Amino acid sequence: MVGCKKKSHAVPGPGPGGLEGAGPVAVAPSPDALGIMPARSGDPTQRNQPPRLAADTVHFAFDSSVVNPSERPKLDDMAAYMRENPNQIITIEGHCDERGTAEYNRSLGERRAQACREYLTGAGVDGNKLQTISYGKEKPADLGHGEEAWAKNRRAEFIITGQ
Numbered sequence: 121m122v123g124c125k126k127k128s129h130a131v132p133g134p135g136p137g138g139l140e141g142a143g144p145v146a147v148a149p150s151p152d153a154l155g156i157m158p159a160r161s162g163d164p165t166q167r168n169q170p171p172r173l174a175a176d177t178v179h180f181a182f183d184s185s186v187v188n189p190s191e192r193p194k195l196d197d198m199a200a201y202m203r204e205n206p207n208q209i210i211t212i213e214g215h216c217d218e219r220g221t222a223e224y225n226r227s228l229g230e231r232r233a234q235a236c237r238e239y240l241t242g243a244g245v246d247g248n249k250l251q252t253i254s255y256g257k258e259k260p261a262d263l264g265h266g267e268e269a270w271a272k273n274r275r276a277e278f279i280i281t282g283q
Contacts, residue, residue, distance in 0.1 A: 172203035177261075178276040182217075185231035187239055193234060198278060206246065209282035212236045214254040215261070217270035223258055229254030236276045251256055251281065 122212065176194040187195065202208060214229030214236075233252035241247040262269035 129217075149178045179271065180232055180274040180276070182270070182274065183220075183228070184186055185190045185228060185235045187235050192239070192245055196243065199240050199245050202240065202245040202249065206249070207283050209249050209251065211251045211253055211279045211281040213259075213277045213279060214252065215258075215259060217273040218255045218257050218265070219259065219270065220257070225256030226254045227256075229256045232274075232276050233253065 155273030176197075178191045178194050180186070180191075181188065197281065198210075212233040214230050214231070216225035216232075220228070230252065233254055237247070237250045237252055240250060257273070260269070260273045261275065262272040264270075
């Protein structure tokens with residue numbers, strides 16, 4: 121059997137011809153230890169959109185606006201960010217999956233956004249700096265039609281809308 125010869129890729133190591141004194145490399149910490157910074161998109165269609173925060177999206181159970189205990193650390197991080205940046209104005213978007221009527225999902229999305237707002241104000245964030253809006257099922261994060269997609273769509277997202 122005839123085949124192509126594989127190229128070997130040598131990796132320099134310690135010793136002759138290697139990297140003298142190679143060892144662990146220190147990595148500078150992220151500029152924002154919380155991981156909450158304006159997300160920048162290289163997508164030209166997104167350039168005129170308000171900046172979204174690169175915080176974890178808060179997800180909800182089916183037909184629920186109750187903030188799950190597993191999602192609370194995300195809101196705690198958002199509260200810390202808001203306390204450190206008191207001039208920011210944030211819009212909390214409530215979203216739903218495709219099941220249910222448009223009217224019902226707009227209402228559920230608003231309850232989800234309000235639940236996040238109430239959590240944040242309870243954590244010391246100025247309520248005047250938080251706005252809410254519901255998109256219901258109008259802006260899915262995942263266009264699929266199964267439980268995995270629906271779980272991604274039951275969410276609240278945070279957008280910087282002013283200062």
